[in-house]
Amino acid sequence: MNILPKYGLLQFRNAARIYSKSITESLQLFKEETKFLKTSLFFSYKHDELEELDSAVNFLKGFGVLIYADYLLLDPGTTENPNTVTDKEIQQKTEEKIKDNKKFIFLATENAISSKRCKWELRYANTQKTKEHIAIFPIREDYTDYGGAEYLQKFPYIQKSEINPEGYDVKFPNGDVIELGAWLAS
Numbered sequence: 001m002n003i004l005p006k007y008g009l010l011q012f013r014n015a016a017r018i019y020s021k022s023i024t025e026s027l028q029l030f031k032e033e034t035k036f037l038k039t040s041l042f043f044s045y046k047h048d049e050l051e052e053l054d055s056a057v058n059f060l061k062g063f064g065v066l067i068y069a070d071y072l073l074l075d076p077g078t079t080e081n082p083n084t085v086t087d088k089e090i091q092q093k094t095e096e097k098i099k100d101n102k103k104f105i106f107l108a109t110e111n112a113i114s115s116k117r118c119k120w121e122l123r124y125a126n127t128q129k130t131k132e133h134i135a136i137f138p139i140r141e142d143y144t145d146y147g148g149a150e151y152l153q154k155f156p157y158i159q160k161s162e163i164n165p166e167g168y169d170v171k172f173p174n175g176d177v178i179e180l181g182a183w184l185a186s
Contacts, residue, residue: 006052006109006141038066039184041103044121045069046112056107056137063184068097098125103184105158108138113149122155131155135170135183156183 041060045053047070057067070093098104104125112118125134136157154173158180161167168180178186 006139038064039103040066040068040101041105041184042098042101042121042125043067043069043105043107044112044118044125045107046109046115046118049107049109049111052107052109052139056139060105060184063181065103065184068101070094070097094121095124099128102133104129104134106134106136106155108136108149108152108157110140113152126155131172132186 043053043056043060045056053069057069060067098121104122106112106118106122106125122134131154134155136152136155138152138157138159156170156172159169159171161169161179162177164179169177170180170183171177
């Protein structure tokens with residue numbers, strides 16, 4: 001598996017902006033975007049990896065997609081206590097959003113692949129979508145493969161293009177490759 005280095009992902013943080021924003025401000029901007037003519041995708045990530053989330057969202061926004069990540073729906077001004085939401089309600093909302101969105105991308109950091117919640121989201125997406133609509137976005141501190149995560153190799157994954165040095169592709173387990181923008185639009 002062609003794994004992207006973490007520093008490569010983090011270069012997208014604030015890359016499209018004239019000035020820097022905090023992670024919270026940056027993610028808030030994505031909540032306000034229009035849904036018009038965009039492919040929707042559910043983005044699965046480890047909840048304490050907000051810098052990686054912000055970087056990945058900035059990266060994917062360049063492809064004109066509408067991203068659902070639960071962090072993007074949180075309202076920082078709300079008086080509602082997040083501790084009053086039950087696990088069952090969270091699970092139902094997650095299931096609904098995975099079904100509603102056309103694509104599913106799993107941000108596979110070292111911590112995310114060991115997260116029970118992330119693994120559950122991937123398994124659930126696999127029951128709701130064909131593998132052609134699921135992709136792994138592998139990110140590591142170094143270029144080594146994930147030990148003990150062989151299940152990830154069953155899914156297509158996002159990689160740096162082997163043909164276009166500026167591009168990205170989705171590579172399928174059978175060896176087929178499609179440009180990332182074309183995959184997102186399909």
